[in-house]
Amino acid sequence: MFAPVSTPAFAIRELSILVFAIVIAIFVVVAALTVYAIVRYRRRPGDDGREPPQVYGSAQIELAWTVVPFLIVIVLFLTTARYIFAIEGRAPTPGALEVTIVGHQWWWEIRYPGLGVVTANELHVPVSDPARPTPTFLTLQSADVIHSFWIPQLAGKTDVIPGKTNRSWIDPRTPGVYVGQCAEFCGLQHAGMLLRAIVHPKEEFDRWVAAQRTMAADVPAAHAGRDVFTSLACINCHAVRGTPANGVFGPDLTHLMSRDTLGAGVAPNTRENLRAWVRDPAALKPGALMPAMQVSDEQLDGLVAYLVTLR
Amino acid sequence: MSVRAPTIAAPDGATVRTGVLARAHEWVVTVDHKRLGVMYVVAGLAFFLIAGLEAGVIRWQLAVAGNTVVSPQVFNRLFTVHGTTMIFLVGIPIVFGFANYLVPLMIGARDLAFPRLNAFGFWAFLFGGCLLYFSFLAGDGLYGAGSAPDVGWFAYAPLTGRAFSPGNSTDYWNLSILVMGFGTVATSINLITTTLTMRCRGMTLGRMPLYVWMMLVVAGMAVLAMPPLSAAQIMLLLDRFLGAHFFDTQAGGSAVMWQHFFWFFGHPEVYILMVPGFAMVSEIIPVFSRKVIFGYPMIVAASLAIGFLAMTVWAHHMFAVGMGAPLNSAFAASTMLIAIPTGIKIFNWVATMYGGRIRFATPMLFACAFLFQFLCAGLTGIILSVVPFNWQLTDSYFVVAHFHFVLVGALIFTVFGAIYYWFPKATGRLLSERLGRWHFWLFAVGFNLTFLPMHWLGMLGMPRRIYTYPAERGWDLWNLVATLGVPLQAAAIAVFLVNIATALRRGKPAGDDPWDAWTLEWTTTSPPPPYNFATAPVVESRRPLWDLKHPDDPDGPHE
Numbered sequence: 125m126f127a128p129v130s131t132p133a134f135a136i137r138e139l140s141i142l143v144f145a146i147v148i149a150i151f152v153v154v155a156a157l158t159v160y161a162i163v164r165y166r167r168r169p170g171d172d173g174r175e176p177p178q179v180y181g182s183a184q185i186e187l188a189w190t191v192v193p194f195l196i197v198i199v200l201f202l203t204t205a206r207y208i209f210a211i212e213g214r215a216p217t218p219g220a221l222e223v224t225i226v227g228h229q230w231w232w233e234i235r236y237p238g239l240g241v242v243t244a245n246e247l248h249v250p251v252s253d254p255a256r257p258t259p260t261f262l263t264l265q266s267a268d269v270i271h272s273f274w275i276p277q278l279a280g281k282t283d284v285i286p287g288k289t290n291r292s293w294i295d296p297r298t299p300g301v302y303v304g305q306c307a308e309f310c311g312l313q314h315a316g317m318l319l320r321a322i323v324h325p326k327e328e329f330d331r332w333v334a335a336q337r338t339m340a341a342d343v344p345a346a347h348a349g350r351d352v353f354t355s356l357a358c359i360n361c362h363a364v365r366g367t368p369a370n371g372v373f374g375p376d377l378t379h380l381m382s383r384d385t386l387g388a389g390v391a392p393n394t395r396e397n398l399r400a401w402v403r404d405p406a407a408l409k410p411g412a413l414m415p416a417m418q419v420s421d422e423q424l425d426g427l428v429a430y431l432v433t434l435r
Numbered sequence: 436m437s438v439r440a441p442t443i444a445a446p447d448g449a450t451v452r453t454g455v456l457a458r459a460h461e462w463v464v465t466v467d468h469k470r471l472g473v474m475y476v477v478a479g480l481a482f483f484l485i486a487g488l489e490a491g492v493i494r495w496q497l498a499v500a501g502n503t504v505v506s507p508q509v510f511n512r513l514f515t516v517h518g519t520t521m522i523f524l525v526g527i528p529i530v531f532g533f534a535n536y537l538v539p540l541m542i543g544a545r546d547l548a549f550p551r552l553n554a555f556g557f558w559a560f561l562f563g564g565c566l567l568y569f570s571f572l573a574g575d576g577l578y579g580a581g582s583a584p585d586v587g588w589f590a591y592a593p594l595t596g597r598a599f600s601p602g603n604s605t606d607y608w609n610l611s612i613l614v615m616g617f618g619t620v621a622t623s624i625n626l627i628t629t630t631l632t633m634r635c636r637g638m639t640l641g642r643m644p645l646y647v648w649m650m651l652v653v654a655g656m657a658v659l660a661m662p663p664l665s666a667a668q669i670m671l672l673l674d675r676f677l678g679a680h681f682f683d684t685q686a687g688g689s690a691v692m693w694q695h696f697f698w699f700f701g702h703p704e705v706y707i708l709m710v711p712g713f714a715m716v717s718e719i720i721p722v723f724s725r726k727v728i729f730g731y732p733m734i735v736a737a738s739l740a741i742g743f744l745a746m747t748v749w750a751h752h753m754f755a756v757g758m759g760a761p762l763n764s765a766f767a768a769s770t771m772l773i774a775i776p777t778g779i780k781i782f783n784w785v786a787t788m789y790g791g792r793i794r795f796a797t798p799m800l801f802a803c804a805f806l807f808q809f810l811c812a813g814l815t816g817i818i819l820s821v822v823p824f825n826w827q828l829t830d831s832y833f834v835v836a837h838f839h840f841v842l843v844g845a846l847i848f849t850v851f852g853a854i855y856y857w858f859p860k861a862t863g864r865l866l867s868e869r870l871g872r873w874h875f876w877l878f879a880v881g882f883n884l885t886f887l888p889m890h891w892l893g894m895l896g897m898p899r900r901i902y903t904y905p906a907e908r909g910w911d912l913w914n915l916v917a918t919l920g921v922p923l924q925a926a927a928i929a930v931f932l933v934n935i936a937t938a939l940r941r942g943k944p945a946g947d948d949p950w951d952a953w954t955l956e957w958t959t960t961s962p963p964p965p966y967n968f969a970t971a972p973v974v975e976s977r978r979p980l981w982d983l984k985h986p987d988d989p990d991g992p993h994e
Contacts, residue, residue, distance in 0.1 A: 126894070126895075132823075132826075133827075135823060136823045136824055136826065136827055139821060139823055139824055140818075140821075140824050140827075143817070143818055143821050143824055144818075146817075147814040147815075147817055147818060150814060151810060151811070151814055154781060154782075154785070154810055155807060155810060157785050157789075158785050158788075158803075158806050158807065158810075161785050161788040161789045161791075161793075162788065162793065162803060165724070165788060165789060165790060165791050165792065165793050166792075166793050166795065167792045167793055167794050167795075171792060175725050175792075175985075176724075176725055176726055176790055176791050176792050177790065178726060178727045178988075178990075178993070179726065179727070179729060179786075179790060180727055180729070180730075180731070180993045180994070181729055181730035181731065181732070181733065182729075182730070185730075185786070186730050186733045186779070186783075189778065189779060189782045190775065190779060193774065193775045193778045193779075194775055197771045197772060197774065197775060200771055200817070200821065201764075201767060201768050201771050204764070204767050204771075204820075204821045204822055204823070205764045205767070207822075207823045208760045208763050208764055208767070208822045208823060209760045209764075211823055212759070212760045212763065213760045229599075268593075268598075268599065269591075269593055269594045269599055269690075270591050270593075270594070270690055272755060272830060274830075274896075274898070276827060276896040279826070280755070280823060280824075280825070280826020280827045281755040281826050281827070281829060281830065282755055282757060282826070283755045283756050283757060285684075285690050285691065285756065285757070286593060286684035286685075286690055287684040287687070287688070287689065287690060288690070288691060288757065290756075290757035291757070303908075304896075305898060305901075306898070307755075307829075307830040307831065307898045308591070308755075308830055309511075309586075309587045309591070309594075309899075309900040310594065311511075311594060311599060312507050312508060312511065312585075313507065314511075314900055314901060314902075315507065315900075315901035315902045315903055315904070410506060410507055410508075411507060411508070
């Protein structure tokens with residue numbers, strides 16, 4: 125949250141500076157008074173044991189320390205309300221990029237309805253020029269329990285709730301990779317539900333979209349592995365466009381190798397990790413809902429050889 | 436704590452029975468408010484030790500990145516049971532235990548209005564607590580070995596549904612809270628009735644000790660806040676056992692409704708726990724500053740204001756739920772407003788100390804630390820009420836730091852102060868001041884070492900309830916510092932237990948009024964006889980013992 129790159133995060137940092145200024149000022153004043161009272165009025169050696177003067181109260185003083193905080197609250201509330209409406213109340217601009225993010229135990233499904241792209245755990249968006257903003261609007265849904273969408277450098281949290289559709293938006297101004305993770309406890313692997321936002325320059329984003337829209341690569345050398353894939357229960361959960369695999373419970377694998385990580389951010393997407401993952405996902409991510417498929421080493425070699433062709 | 440067992444163990448001069456079993460039997464069948472109060476506090480402290488052990492393992496697991504001390508499943512159970520224990524089995528029994536003990540003594544009554552109902556409340560709580568911990572043995576039922584609830588202490592639906600939480604661990608959580616809720620409501624009704632109908636002659640509402648005033652507010656909040664929680668628990672039971680769909684989102688139920696039910700209880704609950712802390716320091720600070728409380732009417736008004744406002748702030752736990760800008764703004768407003776009466780109290784306590792002759796006995800040390808830590812807790816509360824900022828901070832370690840500053844830094848510190856203050860009354864023995872100072876300093880340093888860095892971790896983006904984190908996120912250092920505070924706090928608690936054990940066996944006799952205090956409980960013997968007062972007291976001001984000690988300058992004309 126200290127290095128914002130998107131308007132909601134910028135606004136929150138701006139607001140936080142005001143809030144910190146107010147609370148630090150209050151802290152200093154009240155703590156100083158308390159320290160003064162403690163030090164100045166401590167009982168000293170040689171105390172004669174007499175009781176100090178009894179002061180029962182003062183209406184003026186009580187009034188003062190009721191009214192002053194009240195004024196502070198009014199200022200703080202009006203400022204807060206303005207920011208709430210500016211961030212939460214923003215209506216989508218026509219033609220803006222729309223992305224639907226679906227939370228699953230424990231990964232993120234990411235769909236671009238207007239572009240026909242489906243991916244997982246990586247939110248690719250174009251950079252937004254403050255002069256000609258191209259914000260991205262997010263629709264948040266859940267397939268099972270409550271999750272929370274949070275990439276601190278882009279925006280605050282918005283919960284992802286089954287049976288309720290929430291909205292959020294971002295307009296990142298700097299290309300780069302921004303890491304976030306699920307922020308609402310969602311079961312066993314809540315800690316292993318990471319999310320990466322990858323912000324591209326405009327042309328790069330268009331190239332990424334074009335690549336994602338293609339069908340899965342068909343490499344004849346990997347046909348043996350592909351046949352293992354389509355003959356096992358893999359296809360009940362995973363989709364690979366251009367093959368019979370059209371499952372919806374797990375991440376779409378059509379362009380698996382274009383992603384940086386495996387298992388929603390628990391391991392870098394290398395050939396070795398991929399092999400370990402397919403052999404037994406729970407070894408990398410205890411409790412992951414993908415079962416170990418009990419494949420032979422030979423089948424495993426084939427599967428991995430096939431999966432790495434899915435660029 | 437039956438050092439002088441005969442004085443409190445033989446009601447109305449019955450023959451004194453000896454032997455462990457006979458004495459245990461007397462404690463089990465007792466309806467005496469003082470014994471029930473002591474049992475509440477002792478049971479609460481026992482659960483506090485268990486919850487502390489759980490917290491220790493949690494911090495051990497998080498000390499370094501990628502740690503594997505416990506499995507994710509065990510970690511999730513630990514923080515769920517730790518949170519549930521601290522709220523329902525430590526906080527509630529201790530604050531209601533103190534009220535049980537003190538309210539009748541402070542208003543010059545012989546017992547609570549409904550002694551049997553009081554005993555029911557205690558045993559309901561203890562049964563509920565055992566039910567929660569029994570889940571460690573039986574939670575999975577037919578599914579295999581023991582387990583414990585692992586859905587978080589606020590158990591958001593639909594994670595608690597049959598589909599996501601098989602076995603019986605969630606049912607143990609559910610039933611234990613349901614049972615304890617009945618006990619809490621019973622005790623609250625008892626406290627309200629007692630306070631309103633059984634005050635001694637001369638004690639008008641305006642002359643009640645602030646402790647009694649605040650416990651009246653607390654009991655009122657509990658009566659309003661507990662039933663919605665019980666209702667929600669029953670709905671969850673129906674969902675889990677009879678196929679109802681209150682919270683079953685797959686069948687059109689509402690996950691958000693659970694949150695409204697839970698926090699409609701959950702936020703008043705914070706004040707149900709915290710106002711007793713205010714109540715305790717409102718007695719301790721004047722006595723050790725040797726000054727009358729500053730602005731008594733204003734503190735009473737502020738307590739009532741907190742009681743009302745506390746019922747209107749619950750959805751500030753839900754700013755990220757997507758309630759929409761108008762509702763978010765409304766709950767931000769009510770949350771900021773509650774800071775005003777809370778601030779008034781702090782100012783009044785400091786004004787009470789100002790111009791006094793402050794004696795830093797152990798209760799006052801804890802009260803001073805409370806002032807600073809509660810100031811921090813209150814200000815981080817303001818920060819969290821700023822909705823857009825809350826979107827960054829909610830469900831992060833910042834929130835963990837905030838509520839531990841409230842519930843440990845403020846509440847547990849005042850409870851320790853209160854134990855040092857009233858232990859002599861309950862047992863007739865003084866706790867050691869030397870050990871008390873060790874206890875205080877170890878705990879104060881350890882507490883701040885553990886929880887101050889968590890504010891920073893939250894702002895660095897560390898979500899709560901994760902069992903591990905990768906090294907490259909940059910959270911290692913402050914997690915390690917936080918864990919280093921744990922041994923200090925554990926040492927403090929060990930000193931505390933040693934202090935109690937030695938004081939019970941050979942502590943200095945306390946006398947009736949060791950602190951030169953002003954409220955009615957200090958007029959009777961320590962420990963008080965079963966009937967509390969030999970003659971019914973009559974009071975003429977808020978500080979009857981001040982009047983007695985200073986007949987030349989009684990309080991009455993000043994009030």
